[in-house]
Amino acid sequence: MATHKMIEPKRKKSFVCSWVPSLIFLSAVFFIGSALLLTDYKESFLGCSLHPTEVTKSKICEKECIRDGTETLPRGIVTRTSDLEMRPLWGPPKKKKSKSPTNLLAIAVGIKQNKNVNEIVQKFQLTDFAIMLFHYDGNVDGWRDLEWSDSVVHVSAVNQTKWWFAKRFLHPDIVAAYDYIFLWDEDLGVEHFHVGRYLSIIKEEGLQISQPAIDADTSEVHYTLTARKTNSTLHRRAVNLHGPGHKCFENSMDPPCAGFVEMMAPVFSRESWRCAWHMIQNDLVHAWGLDFMLGYCAQGNRTKNIGVVDSEYLIHSGIPTLGGSADGKTNAEIDRLASMTTEMDDSDGRTSVRIASYIELNKFKNRWGKAVREDECWVDPFHQPS
Template sequence: MATHKTVEPKRKQSFVCSWVPSLIFLSTLFFIGSALLLTDYKEVDIGFIQHPIEVTKSKICEKEECIPDGTETLPRGIVTRTSDLEMRPLWGPPKKKKSKSPMNLLAIAVGIKQKKNVNEIVKKFQLTDFAIMLFHYDGNVDGWRDLEWSSSAVHVSAVNQTKWWFAKRFLHPDIVAAYDYIFLWDEDLGVEHFHVGRYLSIIKEEGLQISQPAIDADKSEVHYTLTARKTNSTLHRRAVNLHGPGYKCFENSMDPPCTGFVEMMAPVFSRESWRCAWHMIQNDLVHAWGLDFLLGYCVQGNRTENIGVVDSQYLIHSGIPSLGGSGDGKTNDAEIDRLASMTTTVDGFDGRTSVRIASLNKFKNRWGNAVREDECWVDPFHQPS
C-alpha cells in the first residue's frame, strides 16, 4: 500500500507538468493572434493596464489614394489638393456666403479696346453661378474698375501674352477643380443669341465634354464648316463638306475637323477634359494651332459623340486681331488648310501669322516625336487599313 501511495502523486505531477508547456504555448498563440487583430489600434487594453504595441499600416491605409508628392511627412487631413478662385476678405468679418458657390468659370483674354464687348459677354453669365477671370494682355487693369462686376472678378495682367499662355499658368486643373465647366473665350464674341443657362442644360443632357456655341456664318468669319450654325437644329457633331473649299468631309468621316472638333475662340471644357487639355498646352508656344485637332484625345470615350457644336445658342465672331499684327482677320478654310500643311516656311506673312505657323509646326513635330518615343501608347482612334 505504501508503494502504491508514493507512485500516485508522481503520476499526477507528471500529468500536470506535461500539459503546462502546452497551455503556455496555446496562451501565447492566443495573445499573438489577438494583437494582430488589433494592429489598427495604438494600444491594447489588458485588464486595467494599457500596453503600447507597434503600429503597422492597415489595409484601409493601403487602399486609400496616394498622397501628393512632397507631402508624405504631413498628416493627410492637413493636405489640401485643390483650390478655387473665390476671394477671401482681408479684414473685418467674413462676408455672408452666397446661396451657392460658383460652379463654373468664365476666363477671357482682354484688352481695354474691347471693354464694351467684354462687358456684354460677362453680363450673360450669372455671377452666382460663375467665377469670372480676366487675362489682361495690354496691362490695363485699372480701366475696368468702373464695371459693377469688376471687383468680383480675378484680374491677371501680363503684357502681350495670349489666352493659352495665361491658361497654362493660371488655370491648373487643381486650381479650377471646383468648377464643372471652364469657358475659355476670346474677347470679340457677340452674345446676342446666347443664353448660358440653356447652353449648360443642352451640353449636360447630351453628355458633351468639349463643346462650343455655333458661329453665325452670315455675320462671322468661319474657318471650318463644322463650327458654322445649322438652322432649325439644337446641336450637331459632324459636318459634310463635299464641294466647298478647305477640308473635304464625307458622311463617314471620323477625323477632325469633320467630327470631334471645336475651334479655339470659344471652347467649353468639362472639368475632366480640361485636366487632360491643360497638359497638352505647351509652355513655350503661345498659340493653340494644332491643339484643336487633338482635343478629341481628352474626352472620356468616343470623340464623335462627346464633342459637339450647339446651334440653338450661337455667337457672332468678329475676328478682331489682338496683340498687334495686321490683317482683317479673314482667313477661310482653304487658307488655313494651306498654312497647316506647311512645315518650315513662315516668310511672307505678317509677324502675327508667322508666330502662329511656327507654333503649329513645333506642336506637330512634338506630337509626332511623342508618339514615336512612347512605346506603350496606343492610339484609341487608329483605324486599321
C-alpha cells in the same frame, strides 16, 4: 543488410533537411519581390507614394496612398485643390452666397474690347460663374469703372496669349471646383447666347468638349463643323462636299469633320480640361494644332462627346489681336510659312505673329509624332487600320 536499411532513412532525412530551408528562402524572396512590385505599380498608376509606417500601425495605414510632397503631413490637413473665390482680409464675407460658383469663364482681354467683354460678362454674371480676365495689354485700371470689376479675378502679363495664361493659371487642381471651364476670346457677340440653356443642353447630351455654333452669315468661320445649323439644337458632324475649306464626306469621322471645336470659344468639362491642360505645351503659346487633338481628351468617343450647340450661338468678329487660327491652310502653305524668318520689322507685328503661329504648329505636330513613336505603351484609340 540490416545496416543498409538503417542508413537509407537517414539519407532521406538529410536530403529533406537540405532543400526545405532553400524552399523557404525562395518563397520569402518571391513574397518580398511581389510586394515591392505591387508598391511600384501603385505609385506609378496612382501618382503617389506609399508612406512607410511603423510595424505597430494598422494594415490600413500600411496601404494608404500618400501624394508626393505630403508624406510628412497628417492626412486631414492636406488640401489638394483650390478655387478662384476671393476671400476678405478680415471679418465675414460682405455678402453671404448660398453656394460657391460651380463654373468658370476665363477670357483674354485688351482695353479696346472692354465694351464687348462687358456684354459677355453680363451674360454670365447672373449665373453660377467665377470670372477671370487675362489682360494681355497690361491695362487693368481701365476696367475699374465697370460695376463687376472688383468681383472678378484679374491677371496681367503684356503680350501673352490666352493659352499662355491658361497653362500657368488654370492648373486642373486650381479649377477642380468648377464643372465647366469656358475659355473664350474677347471678340464674341453674345446677343443670341443664353448660358443657362447652353449648360442644360451639354449636360443632357453628355458633351465633354463643346462650343456654341458660329453664325456663318455674320462671322468669320474657318470650318464647316462650327458653323450654325438652322432649326437644330446641336450637331456633332459636318458634311462639306463642294464648299470651300476642308472636305468632309458622309463617312468622315476625324477632325475637323467630327470630334472638333475651334479655339475661340471652347467649353471643357472638368475631366476633359485636366487632360487638355497637360497637352498644352508650355512654350507653344499660340496652341495651334491643339484643336485637332482635343478628341483625345473627350473621355471616350470623340464623335459623341464633342459637339457644337446650334440653338445658343455666337457671332465671331475675328478681330486681330495676337494672331488667329490656321484658317484651313494646307500642309504645303504651313510648311512654307513655317520656313520663313520671324525677324521682321516691328511695324509688321501681325505678320510676325502669324508666322510664329505656323512655326509652333509644325513644332507641335513634330512633338506629337515623336511622342507616339517613343511611347511603346500608348495605343491610339482612334487608329483606323489601313
